[in-house]
Amino acid sequence: MTEMKLDKFCLVGAIAALLALIFPLAGIDADTGKQVAFVSDIPGLAIAMALCVIAGAAFTWLGVRSVISGVIILAVAVFGCWQAIATLYDHGVAGFAGTGFWLFILSLWAFVWRGIDVIANYRSLETAKQQIANVTVPVAFGFWLLFVWEVLVAGFGVPQVLLPPPSMIGVRFVTSTDIMAADFYQTFVKAVLSGYVLGCGSAFVMAIAVDRVPFLKRGLLPLGNMVSALPIIGVAPIMVMWFGFDWQSKAAVIVIMTFFPMLVNTVTGLNAAGKLERDLMATYASGYWSTLFRLRLPAAMPFVFNALKINSTLALIGAIVAEFFGTPIVGMGFRISTEVGRMNIDMVWAEIALAALAGTAFYGAVAYIERKATSWHPSFRVRRH
Amino acid sequence: MTLKQVVNNVAEMPASKNAVVDIKNLSLTFQTADGPVYALSDVDLTINEGDFVSFIGPSGCGKTTLLRVIADLEKATGGDISINGVSPEQARENRAYGYVFQAPALLPWRSIERNVTLPLEIMEISKEERIKRAHEALKLVELNGFEKKFPWQLSGGMQQRASIARALSFDADLLLMDEPFGALDEIVRDHLNEQLLKLWARTNKTVAFVTHSIPEAVYLSTKIVVMSPRPGRIIDVIETDFPRERNLDIRETPEFLEIAHRVREGLRAGHSNDE
Numbered sequence: 001m002t003e004m005k006l007d008k009f010c011l012v013g014a015i016a017a018l019l020a021l022i023f024p025l026a027g028i029d030a031d032t033g034k035q036v037a038f039v040s041d042i043p044g045l046a047i048a049m050a051l052c053v054i055a056g057a058a059f060t061w062l063g064v065r066s067v068i069s070g071v072i073i074l075a076v077a078v079f080g081c082w083q084a085i086a087t088l089y090d091h092g093v094a095g096f097a098g099t100g101f102w103l104f105i106l107s108l109w110a111f112v113w114r115g116i117d118v119i120a121n122y123r124s125l126e127t128a129k130q131q132i133a134n135v136t137v138p139v140a141f142g143f144w145l146l147f148v149w150e151v152l153v154a155g156f157g158v159p160q161v162l163l164p165p166p167s168m169i170g171v172r173f174v175t176s177t178d179i180m181a182a183d184f185y186q187t188f189v190k191a192v193l194s195g196y197v198l199g200c201g202s203a204f205v206m207a208i209a210v211d212r213v214p215f216l217k218r219g220l221l222p223l224g225n226m227v228s229a230l231p232i233i234g235v236a237p238i239m240v241m242w243f244g245f246d247w248q249s250k251a252a253v254i255v256i257m258t259f260f261p262m263l264v265n266t267v268t269g270l271n272a273a274g275k276l277e278r279d280l281m282a283t284y285a286s287g288y289w290s291t292l293f294r295l296r297l298p299a300a301m302p303f304v305f306n307a308l309k310i311n312s313t314l315a316l317i318g319a320i321v322a323e324f325f326g327t328p329i330v331g332m333g334f335r336i337s338t339e340v341g342r343m344n345i346d347m348v349w350a351e352i353a354l355a356a357l358a359g360t361a362f363y364g365a366v367a368y369i370e371r372k373a374t375s376w377h378p379s380f381r382v383r384r385h
Numbered sequence: 386m387t388l389k390q391v392v393n394n395v396a397e398m399p400a401s402k403n404a405v406v407d408i409k410n411l412s413l414t415f416q417t418a419d420g421p422v423y424a425l426s427d428v429d430l431t432i433n434e435g436d437f438v439s440f441i442g443p444s445g446c447g448k449t450t451l452l453r454v455i456a457d458l459e460k461a462t463g464g465d466i467s468i469n470g471v472s473p474e475q476a477r478e479n480r481a482y483g484y485v486f487q488a489p490a491l492l493p494w495r496s497i498e499r500n501v502t503l504p505l506e507i508m509e510i511s512k513e514e515r516i517k518r519a520h521e522a523l524k525l526v527e528l529n530g531f532e533k534k535f536p537w538q539l540s541g542g543m544q545q546r547a548s549i550a551r552a553l554s555f556d557a558d559l560l561l562m563d564e565p566f567g568a569l570d571e572i573v574r575d576h577l578n579e580q581l582l583k584l585w586a587r588t589n590k591t592v593a594f595v596t597h598s599i600p601e602a603v604y605l606s607t608k609i610v611v612m613s614p615r616p617g618r619i620i621d622v623i624e625t626d627f628p629r630e631r632n633l634d635i636r637e638t639p640e641f642l643e644i645a646h647r648v649r650e651g652l653r654a655g656h657s658n659d660e
């Protein structure tokens with residue numbers, strides 16, 4: 001026999017799906033003493049399991065080589081995921097999931113893993129196709145994680161106070177858009193953006209001054225390290241006393257948090273231009289400001305953007321935590337702290353999701369501007385002859 | 386101005402009339418952690434207007450340092466130096482020279498064209514004029530068509546040519562070049578040497594040119610300065626009298642070979658001193 005390589009993931013998927021058909025789908029209801037549900041009563045699930053067995057067996061022999069086979073596998077898995085969710089909620093299996101159900105989830109896991117793997121290794125010279133593949137991988141992976149979360153929480157009947165399923169968080173998210181929009185406006189638009197601009201902007205200007213005056217460099221930078229080590233929980237109440245309950249005190253906390261990363265990075269960046277380039281500017285009798293704008297600031301940009309990216313994350317954390325110490329009755333941090341007290345955990349999670357989205361988008365925007373502004377830097381260069 | 390200074394100035398006048406660079410008894414000692422490094426000692430040299438002067442010598446003999454002193458990038462620790470009759474600092478502020486470094490030193494965030502216009506921008510020359518001059522300079526080094534490229538998209542030799550275009554763009558009368566062709570292959574080098582000679586013959590610029598290569602020095606120069614290390618000093622100055630318009634064929638003439646021989650002897654003598 002010539003060498004025959006079996007696709008192990010598909011093999012696991014097929015066997016697990018086959019066993020899922022045999023093992024009990026759900027546990028025993030303590031009140032009635034009967035098994036909650038049977039595969040034979042749920043045609044959609046039975047079809048999905050059968051499909052997994054067939055597709056798994058087929059691809060175990062054929063191997064998953066092309067993107068098309070990866071997409072077919074993923075499609076089978078998506079259909080399976082849909083049927084698994086329906087089984088949980090429409091057939092009363094939620095909280096009673098049995099061995100058969102978990103074997104089916106194991107089977108789906110094997111298919112999703114194999115499918116994403118194939119697409120992740122896809123290489124195309126056509127940028128459009130490559131980009132679709134590049135986006136599909138994280139999106140598919142993200143959805144899979146949400147699905148696992150949903151299935152685990154629902155299948156084991158985890159109390160919602162401990163961990164609500166993502167579907168519940170999603171529903172809460174879309175039904176509370178007005179509250180969330182107000183919180184977002186208060187925390188992100190007012191506090192984060194103003195604090196970020198003020199903190200980064202003033203630190204940038206200060207860095208140029210520090211660079212020019214040697215004693216500031218030696219005196220201020222060590223002091224700066226001390227300030228940046230201050231615990232935010234200590235600073236926030238003081239800022240609330242100084243600047244009041246509204247967004248101004250949160251912006252002040254953000255200014256303190258973002259100031260020194262920006263200062264230190266910019267001062268470092270201003271010294272990034274090489275000696276040769278400085279000599280070059282000297283041969284043109286270029287003045288201080290001319291050299292600053294034509295050589296030293298452009299050379300400092302990678303460092304400046306580094307600080308801008310670090311600070312985009314710090315600013316959001318700072319604003320949310322600072323709101324724990326007094327705030328008008330709106331804001332993401334305020335909402336989290338009060339809804340925890342009222343056991344509305346789904347609302348807390350919805351705010352966490354909002355914070356994650358806002359933080360990612362903010363960071364992404366800064367990173368995008370960085371790519372455009374410092375496209376000359378070796379880490380971004382693309383050869384285009 | 387004291388009487389003595391006036392008298393001195395008057396006395397120097399005839400000598401410095403045509404002298405672009407006038408160096409007397411110059412020395413430079415670097416203070417390092419391992420003790421003093423005598424980079425230049427007792428250097429006397431006059432470079433006249435229209436001269437093409439080559440500096441040749443083993444590495445570490447102070448060629449770069451001497452060029453940097455002329456450019457006011459390094460301060461002499463002893464002796465006198467004047468450029469166009471004024472101090473190097475004054476000359477630098479007058480933008481009296483264009484300097485070509487050993488490495489291209491192009492700014493990576495600027496296109497080739499904007500690299501070449503950099504000095505013009507600093508000198509506050511109008512935009513149309515800047516672009517016009519950049520195109521002329523790039524044409525001289527045969528880089529026309531590469532204006533919009535970025536430095537990292539060009540080969541090392543092309544980058545060095547761009548840096549020469551940059552030094553030419555503002556049309557200084559004095560060109561200081563520190564092994565500008567050191568990293569290039571021989572064919573490109575011959576070609577650029579020819580271009581440089583043509584430019585020099587046409588414009589009456591004064592050129593100070595550091596090189597490692599004896600044929601290059603003899604071919605290009607009106608004056609060859611042979612240097613020797615530890616301490617860095619001048620051991621021979623050879624004047625040549627080839628016509629200003631010359632071509633690569635002169636490298637086969639007996640005269641050429643004789644001068645090359647004398648340079649080699651000088652280098653050898655400097656070297657044996659060392660042992």
Ligand SMILES: Nc1ncnc2c1ncn2[C@@H]1O[C@H](COP(=O)(O)OP(=O)(O)O)[C@@H](O)[C@H]1O
Pocket residue numbers: 415416417422423424442443444445446447448449450451617
């Ligand atoms: N900035 C500096 N500090 C200390 N020593 C230096 C410095 N620059 C050059 N030197 C020393 O001066 C000597 C002459 O150097 P350089 O002018 O670069 O020689 P060349 O260009 O002829 O190879 C060398 O010994 C070198 O190590």
Ligand SMILES: [Mg+2]
Pocket residue numbers: 448449450
């Ligand atoms: Mg050198």
